[in-house]
Amino acid sequence: MTARAERGTGWWVVEVPEIEGLLTQAKSLSQVPAMVKDAAALITGEPEESFDVEVVPVIAEDIREHLLAARKLFEEAARAQHSAAEESRLAARELAASGLTVRDVGAVLGVSHQRAHQLVS
Incomplete structure (x- = not known):
């Protein structure tokens, strides 16, 4: 699944389009996969290990x-x-x-x- 991470004020705000309602946050990009797996497991009832996460940072065009x-x-x-x-x-x-x-x-x-x-x- 794709985790789109956009920098907010002190946090990365993370959205996963493949799972409706999956929105989480992390202090650093390295924390995003764990946070997404945890949230995905809570929403879907599937085990965390069943999710592969690709982190895509949203960066300004310039x-x-x-x-x-x-x-x-x-x-x-x-x-x-x-x-x-x-x-x-x-x-x-x-x-x-x-x-x-x-x-x-x-x-x-x-x-x-x-x-x-x-x-x-």
Whole structure:
């Protein structure tokens, strides 16, 4: 079930559209699943363990745009880091194949000889 949490004055006000009348509150987002499960169990008579809760914070549009931009940049950075690591491995292997010692490979790449050994292997 989806728990829509909107920040109020000192509390998160939580609504669950799938269960009519389920409205609760929590001090922090980490408390929302437990509060929702407790309320859902009271309303439906089902055990708390039978509910899976997805917490969806309701965030202002301008802040949401920043969050989306940040996520996109983090994803791009992860892809770039992966590509950089692959290029470092290729460079290390080619340097070693050209006759450089592992210590020299490390010096050329600006990494420790231990890291150079990992890249060459």
